[in-house]
Amino acid sequence: MSAQPDLLYSEEEEALRAAVRDLLADHCDAPGVIARTESDAPHDLAAWKALSDGMGLAGLLVPESLGGQGATHREVAVVLEELGRAVAPVPYLTSAVVATEALLALGDEELLGRLASGRSIGALAVGLHTAPGAAVQAVHVEGGLLQGELSGIADAAAADVLLVPADDGGLYAVDASAVTITPQVSLDLTRPLATLTFADAPGRRLGDAEPAVRRGLRAGAGLLASEQLGLAEWALTETVRYLKERKQFNRPVGGFQAIKHRLAQLWLEVVNLRAVARGAADALASGEDADLAVAVAQAYAAGVAVHAAEEALQLHAGIGMTWEHPIHLYLKRAKADSIAYGSAGAHRTAVAELVDLRAP
Amino acid sequence: MTIDAAELQRRTAELLAAHPPATTDRLDFLKARFDAGLAWVHYPQGLGGLGAPRSLQVVVDAELEAAGAPDNDPRRIGIGLGMAAPTILKYGTEEQKQRFLRPLWVGEEVWCQLFSEPGAGSDLAALGTRAVRESGGDWVVNGQKVWTSSAHVARWAILIARTDPDLPKHAGITYFLCDMTDPGVEVRPLRQVTGEAEFNEVFLTDVRIPDAHRLGEVGDGWRVAQTTLNNERVAIGGMRLPREGGMIGPVSGTWRERPELRTHDLHQRLLKLWVEAEVARLTAERLRQQLVAGQPGPEGAGMKLAFARLNQEISGLEVELLGAEGLLYDDWTMRRPELVDFTGREAGYRYLRSKGNSIEGGTSEVLLNIVAERVLGLPSEPRTDKDVAWKDLAR
Numbered sequence: 097m098s099a100q101p102d103l104l105y106s107e108e109e110e111a112l113r114a115a116v117r118d119l120l121a122d123h124c125d126a127p128g129v130i131a132r133t134e135s136d137a138p139h140d141l142a143a144w145k146a147l148s149d150g151m152g153l154a155g156l157l158v159p160e161s162l163g164g165q166g167a168t169h170r171e172v173a174v175v176l177e178e179l180g181r182a183v184a185p186v187p188y189l190t191s192a193v194v195a196t197e198a199l200l201a202l203g204d205e206e207l208l209g210r211l212a213s214g215r216s217i218g219a220l221a222v223g224l225h226t227a228p229g230a231a232v233q234a235v236h237v238e239g240g241l242l243q244g245e246l247s248g249i250a251d252a253a254a255a256d257v258l259l260v261p262a263d264d265g266g267l268y269a270v271d272a273s274a275v276t277i278t279p280q281v282s283l284d285l286t287r288p289l290a291t292l293t294f295a296d297a298p299g300r301r302l303g304d305a306e307p308a309v310r311r312g313l314r315a316g317a318g319l320l321a322s323e324q325l326g327l328a329e330w331a332l333t334e335t336v337r338y339l340k341e342r343k344q345f346n347r348p349v350g351g352f353q354a355i356k357h358r359l360a361q362l363w364l365e366v367v368n369l370r371a372v373a374r375g376a377a378d379a380l381a382s383g384e385d386a387d388l389a390v391a392v393a394q395a396y397a398a399g400v401a402v403h404a405a406e407e408a409l410q411l412h413a414g415i416g417m418t419w420e421h422p423i424h425l426y427l428k429r430a431k432a433d434s435i436a437y438g439s440a441g442a443h444r445t446a447v448a449e450l451v452d453l454r455a456p
Numbered sequence: 457m458t459i460d461a462a463e464l465q466r467r468t469a470e471l472l473a474a475h476p477p478a479t480t481d482r483l484d485f486l487k488a489r490f491d492a493g494l495a496w497v498h499y500p501q502g503l504g505g506l507g508a509p510r511s512l513q514v515v516v517d518a519e520l521e522a523a524g525a526p527d528n529d530p531r532r533i534g535i536g537l538g539m540a541a542p543t544i545l546k547y548g549t550e551e552q553k554q555r556f557l558r559p560l561w562v563g564e565e566v567w568c569q570l571f572s573e574p575g576a577g578s579d580l581a582a583l584g585t586r587a588v589r590e591s592g593g594d595w596v597v598n599g600q601k602v603w604t605s606s607a608h609v610a611r612w613a614i615l616i617a618r619t620d621p622d623l624p625k626h627a628g629i630t631y632f633l634c635d636m637t638d639p640g641v642e643v644r645p646l647r648q649v650t651g652e653a654e655f656n657e658v659f660l661t662d663v664r665i666p667d668a669h670r671l672g673e674v675g676d677g678w679r680v681a682q683t684t685l686n687n688e689r690v691a692i693g694g695m696r697l698p699r700e701g702g703m704i705g706p707v708s709g710t711w712r713e714r715p716e717l718r719t720h721d722l723h724q725r726l727l728k729l730w731v732e733a734e735v736a737r738l739t740a741e742r743l744r745q746q747l748v749a750g751q752p753g754p755e756g757a758g759m760k761l762a763f764a765r766l767n768q769e770i771s772g773l774e775v776e777l778l779g780a781e782g783l784l785y786d787d788w789t790m791r792r793p794e795l796v797d798f799t800g801r802e803a804g805y806r807y808l809r810s811k812g813n814s815i816e817g818g819t820s821e822v823l824l825n826i827v828a829e830r831v832l833g834l835p836s837e838p839r840t841d842k843d844v845a846w847k848d849l850a851r
Contacts (some may be wrong), residue, residue: 103742104749225831336832349834355829363827364758371738395731444727453711453726456718 101378101389102170103371109174114177116153119146126180126422132185133285133355133425139254142230144186147175148254154192157211157315162205164212169315173322173377180326182389183425185286187251191217193319198259198267198312202303207257207269219255220312221270221292223248227438228313228390230445232305235294237262239302242270242294252277252290261292261305268299268362284432286425316381317388317437321373322395324433327426328404329367337406355411362407365400372396394443398434405430459497459508461515467506468494477525486528486562489520495528495561499545503557506781511748517519528563531795535606536560536567540614542687542833545673547631547680556612556633570601570634571681575851577603578822580616581678582849583624585660587617587632595619595632595670597640597663602826603816608634609642609657609794615665616677621847628846629677633669640664649807651788654796685818696744697737703767703798703806705772706731717777726777729770736762754831761820761827764813771806778803 102176105113120143123143125143132138148154156172158164165171172193191211197219210216225248235244242260252258255277268453276293302308330389336359349355372393379389405427409416416423432439448454463846466811473490475712489495490504494516520527529536537560544556559565576583585599597617607613620628634641640663672680700708711718715766739762749833775782786802798806814820828834841849 100741100745101738102745103738104745104751245503277732336834348835349839350832353833353837355827356832357821358834358836359834360824360827363832367755368735368739368762369757371742372735374618374742375738392731392734395727396735444724444731445729448723448727451708451730453708453723454715454718454722456715456720 099384101375101384102380103331103374105174105374105377106170109171113136113174113178115151116147116175117181119143119151119184120178120184124184126425127420129183129185129286129425130420130422132388138185138285139187139251140185141254143184144188144217144254145214147188148188148192152214153336154188154196154214156192157196157200158208158212162212163391168381168382169319169377170374173319173373174284176319176322176325177326177329177373180323180429183286183327183332183422183429184331187217187219189256189316189320189323190219190251194312194316195220195257195259196312198313199302201308201311202267204269204302207302210257211278215252216256217254218257218259219249219252221246221249221252221258221260222309222313224250224287224289224432224437225435226437227315227442227446228310228317230313230438230442232261232309234261234263234305237264237266237268237299240298242297242299246289247280247291248289250287250289251294252292252354253279253288258292259302259308260292260299261309262299262301262311264407265305266301267303267305267308269302270294271301274298277343282432284428286429287432287436313437314386314390315380317394317443318376318386320433320437321369321376321393324397325369325373326363326432327430328369328401328432331404331408331423331426331430332362332366334384338412344360349411358407358411362404363404369397369400378447388447391443391446391450394438395440395447398430398440401430402427457483459512461512464497464506464508465519466597467492468516472520472523472525473565477523479667482526483562483564485526487558489525491559493522496541499557502588504561509588509750511705511750514668528561533560533563533566533753535569535610536565536612538687539569540567540612543614543671543680543684544633545665546683546822549668552633554670560612565611566606566609566615568604568606568636569684570604570607570613570615570660571684572603573600574602574793578819580668581629582846583616583618583629584851585615585617585627586621587619587630587665589619589667589674595630595667597632597634597660597665599660601658601660602646603733604643604658605655607658608645608792612636613658614671616681618846619674619677620642622845623675624843624848625841625849626678628675630674631671631677633666633671633682634660634665635669636661636698638663638665645790645792646792648809649787649811650805651790653790653792674698696745697740699734699737701737702763703734703810704730704772704802705776706799706806707770707777710777716842717779722773722777722793723771729773733766733770736766754827756821756833757827760817761814761823764810764820766804767810767813771810774803775807831837 155164160166174328211218235242255272260268260270274297278291280289282288342349376389378394379386409423470494475485493506497506497508497513498510573583587595587597615632615634619630642662644657644661646657647653753777785804829836
């Protein structure tokens, strides 16, 4: 067995967290996010610009020589915790993690530089539900022109460049302006999906799709656990705060033992989720044991995030059911996250292979 | 001088040079280690420590382990190490500390804990064992204690008893150190669901305890006992488990070796528990790293809850996996073991013994209250017994 992963946060990581949290407090308040989901432009591009231009966070995974920050998945995980806590509608996971990792596998310096600076937003044109290593849909390619349709592509509406698997086994870079992007009505309004229609769309072949897609999805799945951690922490903290104030039967509701036990149980799950999300981020950064660390994290994280959001709704009771209270944003994100980059069941199947616990 | 990791390594090397483990008697080595201040480095000088940060103990332990030095069998003396020692250190007189800590740490004297009673488990402050002071100054103790691990091998006990029934229940309690060899102390095995008697009932009949063996002030026993109980619960925090190091190990091994036992239903349940065991291992590892970094968090409060539930679910699955063999049991002989040994027995034993994991050291329900109140800051339970004299409480 390899050395133990480093599961703590460094001082630098805590400083990064504080900076991102400040920025999101200014840019991403809940009423603003709710209003934006009802508009034609669900993405908060001002927040994206502040994160990428202002703080250089889109390039955390990209080497400095290519215009990035040369940081690791550990720092990205901290950013995602805060984005999850704010349920921020920015294409960070899809562009700065999944598309960027796919390009890192292929070494395309020009595109990496554009994504790292945040000047361009990238999206991997693979359905959001796809687990690392699963089969992906491809479009037909002939003479560098792409034909066909792909659906369930997260954050495509905000993307400038699409990374598209084609039926010759290649991954193609396609300018978003050459593709018809039709928004789908999505469960998660803060990470909307779209259908892409290719009709003689010109593409540039970057290299083999399979290893690049696998790498992108693995990093996406592993770091999604940190987004789920931030989301679950928000739900727990906000619910505890509310139940200390809210009174019924002349007592704070948080003083009833049935409620206390549920919140204590949820706290235990969040503590576990923090350890396993840190484990996945550290394993992705070091490359040690990463397949298993990611599969374990995703086999566990979705359940906690969904449970946290569902408990928050139930324990806020009537107010939790309303559109004006932000809990629904978290519930929708948590439920969508439970499918994104592979369900818990898909990741448990991966665990079974990796640790030799085979099915009958 | 400040004691840092390098200084501890130097002193450990000195100890090893003066007392080579290969040629030194086990007990002599442990005594020398205690006298060098390398037993528990955060204890004061002269009492087995050097006043160093507690987190640096791992440095000494790693060096000694690498050198093949004997340890003090911490599981066997766990109650003394985890409960009696920190309480004696905090509340003991100089004479008490000098008398008790060294034989406790080296394992010459085993300790047990006389707290729980048939009517006072989770509501420990309801206890009714009486200690009455005689004119000569000695105390005379009468009562019954229960669930007492190691009482049959213990030389000493920490004991709480009621010294003033006219006060409310938390106020009239005093803390004592009880000699288990005294006349009037009777230990009876208490047979458990497993068939074993790992713990005992202890009957105290006119047991005389000199006032010099009182720990803390008369009537201050509840506050003293809090030190004991808080230390009981942190004990789980420092351990380092390998992957599949807990109960998931044997059941995973059986799954791999015996394909004929596999079913789809069991596969789904096994995988879920395997993942949860790995997650709990990472949480324990993160807690350990926090302690080493000097940033202890409240996470330890949850570890006992998590391991209790996992042990019960995994061992339950293991019995089912074994099918026809799961209908059998390895041995119902009534034994009185010194230690709980999950791995030395078979699946049925693990299933039955793990039922105690959510009861011993505080029930899971009480621990959930503690997490809710102390970690999340939620209001405490309503109290109807607060200002009532103990003797007037309904029983």
